[in-house]
Amino acid sequence: MSTAQPFVELAEIEAARSAIAATVRRTPVNKSPSLSELLGCPVHLKLEHTQITGSFKLRGATNAVASLSDADKQRGVAGVSTGNHGRGLAHAAKAAGVRCIICMSRLVPQAKIDGIKAQGAEVRIVGNSQDEAQLEVDRLVDEDGLTMIPPFDHRAIIAGQGTLGLELLEQVPDVATVLVPLSGGGLVSGVAAALKAMRPDVRIIGISMERGPAMHECLKAGGPVLVKELATLADSLGGGIGLGNQLTFAMTRDLVDDVVLVSEAExxxxxxxxxxxERQIVEGAGAVGVAALLSRKIESVGPVAAILSGGNIDMKQHHRVISGEDVDVTQEAA
Structure with missing residues (x-):
């Protein structure tokens, strides 16, 4: 049974910003003329897919590695990932001279596996879900003494992701609604903690996919439950939240105003x-906010900001999608 911890606070997020400032990019915000016209209000896109490793995950990973003791750094780190956390952690570990092992399931696209290996990390493919890959991480911690840095349910990770919220509020001071891709809840918890502390009136809406939306199902159940991981264009949003979830379930439940699901076609x-x-290349997970806007699933009240969270998509798949092909990953993964 989990024992909930106090929520990550603004002071932790501000400290994380100082810790990662030298190595993590401040990403731009563009106003979208096409979406603004469609919604009848200003729509801004936070271009986090232009981050150094192609996703927001570098923020939390860099902050987490920076928070390690010298002894922990000598032993090395391990983590489970659907791709982007692994890439961010591998980059942060390499920069700090720390050994890094990333464990992933067979559902992770090869392009993301290759991206992690290119950062110098060791990759281990285990099972058909993040939960199964996590078992190998647990073994590395128990038997080899590595330090686990999880993808979302970790104070330093959440605080690092929250730095995105601080940036966004500086770039769009009058923002009224923020659309945040939702998976395990690290990003939405950090962004919500930052924004709600400074602007309690801002609406935070988590956006997930219809196929295997773990946090959404856990919120409906009133607590962490097992949710089957399914193939989806938004592969970075796959995986469970952990039955022993300490932080992100409660923070999402209490700080996020709504959760919206989008289909594969959307x-x-x-x-x-x-x-x-918009002339930008994003992966499925990074596109869910815009998908929700295009499908009119978001009530447009005041300026809206959508976080384009990642751009690490297989370019062959991207070409097929933008060319209008009906890319059915559910069939291709069968």
Whole structure:
């Protein structure tokens, strides 16, 4: 049974910002003329897919590695990932001279596996879900003494992701609604903690996919439950939240105003729109906010900001999607 910890606070997020400032990029915000016209209010896109490793995950990973003791750094780190956390952790560990092992399931696209290896980390493919890959991380911690840095349910990770919220509020001071891709809840918890501390009136909406939306199902159940991981264009949003979840479930429950789900077709439409209208290349997980806007699932009240959280998509898949092909990953993964 989990024992909930106090929520990550603004002071921790501000400290994280100082800790990562020298090595993590401040990403730009663009106003979208096409989406602003569609919604009838200003729509801004936070281009976090232009982060150094192609996703927001570098923020939390860098902060987590910076918080390690010298002894922990000597032993090395391990983590489970659907791709982007692994890439961010591998980058942060390499910069700090720390050994890094990333464990992943067979559902992770090869492009993301290759990206992690290119950062110098060792990759181990275990099972068909993040939960199964986590078992190998647990073994590395128990038998080899490595320090586990999880992808979301960790104070330093959440505080690092929250730095994105601080940036966004500086860039769009009058923002009224923020759309945040939702998986295990690290990003939405950090962004919500930052924004709600400074602007309690801002609406935070988590966006996930219809296929295997773990946090959404856990919120409905009233606590962490097992949710089957399914193939989806938004592969970075796959995986459970952990039955022993300490932070992100409660923070999402208490700080996030709503959760919206989008279909595979809507995610594909989001990827296409972002490419053809915004001239940006994003992965499925990074497109879910725009997908929700295009499908009119978001009530537009005041300026809206959507976080384009990652751009690490297989370019062959991206070409197929933007060319209008009906890319059915559910069939291709069978």
């Amino acid at each position: 995610i594909a439409a989001g990827i296409r729109h972002i490419y053809w209208q």
